[in-house]
Amino acid sequence: MPKEVILLVFFAIFIGHSTKAxxxxxxxxxxxxxxxxxxxxxxxxxxxxxxxxxxxxxxxxxxxxxxxxxxxxxxxxxxxxxxxxxxxxxxxxxxxxxxxxxxxxxxxxxxxxxxxxxxxxxxxxxxxxxxxxxxxxxxxxxxxxxxxxxxxxxxxxxxxxxxxxxxxxxxxxxxxxxxxxxxxxxxxxxxxxxxxxxxxxxxxxxxxxxxxxxxxxxxxxxxxxxxxxYLTNQLTPSERRKGWRLLWDGKTTNGWRGAKLDKFPEYGWEIADGVLSVLSSGGEESRNGGDIVTNDTFSDFELSVDFKITEGANSGIKYFVDSELNKGEGSAIGLEFQVLDDKAHPDAKMGKNGNRTVGSLYDLIRAENNNNSRGKNFKGVGQWNNARIVVKGGHVEHWLNQVKVVEYDRFSQAFKALVEKSKYEKWENFGRIPEGLILLQDHGDKVSFKNIKVREF
Missing domain, CATH: 2.60.120.560 (Exo-inulinase; domain 1)
Incomplete structure (x- = not known):
């Protein structure tokens, strides 16, 4: 057999074994x-x-x-x-x-x-x-x-x-x-x-x-x-490249203060094992540690928060909050992604047509699943659920466990009409301020939060 043929056979066998490997x-x-x-x-x-x-x-x-x-x-x-x-x-x-x-x-x-x-x-x-x-x-x-x-x-x-x-x-x-x-x-x-x-x-x-x-x-x-x-209180390389940052570091109170304080509340909130929890005080709104807000303000952003509620619990994630609006009793004022046990808390049956249920724009727009899925994609009490809020200009979306449940334009006439028929009617320019704080609510029930992250557009 010619030398050239032997070499060709050898290379064919070698390439075949290499490809197989x-x-x-x-x-x-x-x-x-x-x-x-x-x-x-x-x-x-x-x-x-x-x-x-x-x-x-x-x-x-x-x-x-x-x-x-x-x-x-x-x-x-x-x-x-x-x-x-x-x-x-x-x-x-x-x-x-x-x-x-x-x-x-x-x-x-x-x-x-x-x-x-x-x-x-x-x-x-x-x-x-x-x-x-x-x-x-x-x-x-x-x-x-x-x-x-x-x-x-x-x-x-x-x-x-x-x-x-x-x-x-x-x-x-x-x-x-x-x-x-x-x-x-x-x-x-x-x-x-x-x-x-x-x-x-x-x-x-x-x-x-x-x-x-x-x-x-x-x-x-x-x-x-x-x-x-779903990594706990950490960002992936891809998230970092796309501008995400942790809004809570999983360990300290850095970046947060009481909504009506110049520092973090001394009681009513707990940090343990990478989880931030507002503690129960018998359902009294903002009567224990009180709401907490970010030090920074936000305009166009995407916010992601994991939350876990106890049975019968009520809380909320608010945005475009102006902590100067309400210095008296009760929660600070802002648009709210409702966090609620729909089955056990009476607030679910109040308001109008379910606009106080989990995922809703509280007291304004009911959370609905329009994705041909099997009901609202809530994982249940005692389970971790994800709230996602996206704001670009006037366009706002609420997502519950990656399913969109609310969509609206905060600068529209329709939104203004909703506000005029709600409990927020007395607050001038409600929901329309250029930028505001992000808030986690103390409504007197134990609710836990983790994986709080944000990116700005």
Whole structure:
């Protein structure tokens, strides 16, 4: 054999081995059997046919999961999925099933597979734990990636605390969360309530995983897909680049004072384990430590605050606050993102048409979910919820757990008319001042806050 031919053969073999080493995919499902899996929780039927993993919906059984026996930490997972219309499904990852926790109920991250009108397929749900972490309400491009009635290709990248998803090569989620670093991967057949959906199927194929050379295998980010971070009192590099800063450092009272004081209240507020809490005083508004406000004023901004309420609690996050307006009893005056236990606090039934419920522009505009979701996206009492307030000029938005619930123009005639029919009628130019303070309210009930961050436009 000529020397040149030998060299060509050698290089072909070398390149082939090199490509294989860089590729390094492993078939998670071999297409023949389920020897590397175990079924957890529900007893919906799973079978292997035509090299596909097939799940069949069943009445009177909880969510069913076909789970890997092995746990995975950092990985890239790809698969193709077909789901019949009306059936909900998902793929768990970094998830846990422990007999000592909720009797072994599978809980943890789930990449959503669904056919509903809200179009959240590809979003990230925290099964049996924290609820929706990344709905697709802030990513309209991602909402249109999934094609009902056809095979769809999914990709999940879980590397460090970054979790990113793609459907049909369109990026859907860009999540930062450090709750769980390792766990099982599981293919879900969701519980059904409607007899009409019994026997519907979800099918997976071409299920493969990569656990090496991950940094070099990442897909490029779509800059239009917002990053949502749940890290406690810390900013991601991306947030810093985009101008975010912590409004509360998680440790001290720096940057805050009492609304009617020149320093932070000496009692009524508590800082512990990265959480800022207003303490209960029996429901008396601003009678204990009193409201606290930022030292800085804000005009055009995006504010994000995590809050947790106790049963029956009332509080609020106010903005465009002028602490000089009300020197007497009661709270300082400003526009308010209502924080409330709608089920147990009487204020939810006061005002007009629910305009004092959680997420509302207090006493002015009722919080509503217009995103084809299942009711207002409130995670419940005793759970961390996120308030997001966006102000650009006169345009204002309230978001509750990443779902927009209020939108208005504070300089419009419609807004002025609302104020004239509200408790704020006596305050001249209410809600229209050029800039103001941000306030956390003491309404006499224990409410906790963390991850308070802001960026200005």
């Amino acid at each position: 860089q590729d390094n995919w492993e078939m998670l499902f071999n297409g023949n059997d389920l020897k590397n899996f175990e079924q957890l929780n529900g007893n919906a039927k799973y079978e292997v046919r035509n090299k596909e993993l097939i799940g069949v919906s069943k009445m009177d059984t909880p969510n069913s999961f076909m789970a890997t026996k092995k746990k995975y930490g950092d990985f890239i997972l790809e698969f193709d999925v077909f789901v019949e219309n009306g059936l909900n499904s998902g793929v768990q990852f970094r998830s846990i099933s422990d007999p000592d926790i909720m009797n072994g109920r599978v809980h943890g991250y789930q990449c959503e597979i669904e056919t509903s009108a809200r179009k959240w397929a590809g979003g990230v749900y925290d099964e049996a734990r924290n609820g929706w972490l990344y709905p697709l309400t802030r990513n309209p491009k991602g909402q249109n990636a999934f094609v009902p009635g056809e095979w769809n290709h999914y990709r999940i990248e879980a590397i460090g605390n970054h979790i990113r998803t793609w459907v049909n090569d369109v990026q859907c989620a860009n999540l930062v969360d450090d709750t769980t670093a390792e766990g099982i991967i599981a293919f879900q057949v969701h519980a059904i309530q409607d007899k009409e959906h019994e026997g519907k199927i979800v099918k997976w194929k071409n299920i493969k995983i990569k656990t090496d050379n991950l940094e070099n295998s990442r897909k490029p980010l779509d800059n239009d897909v917002p990053e949502i971070s």
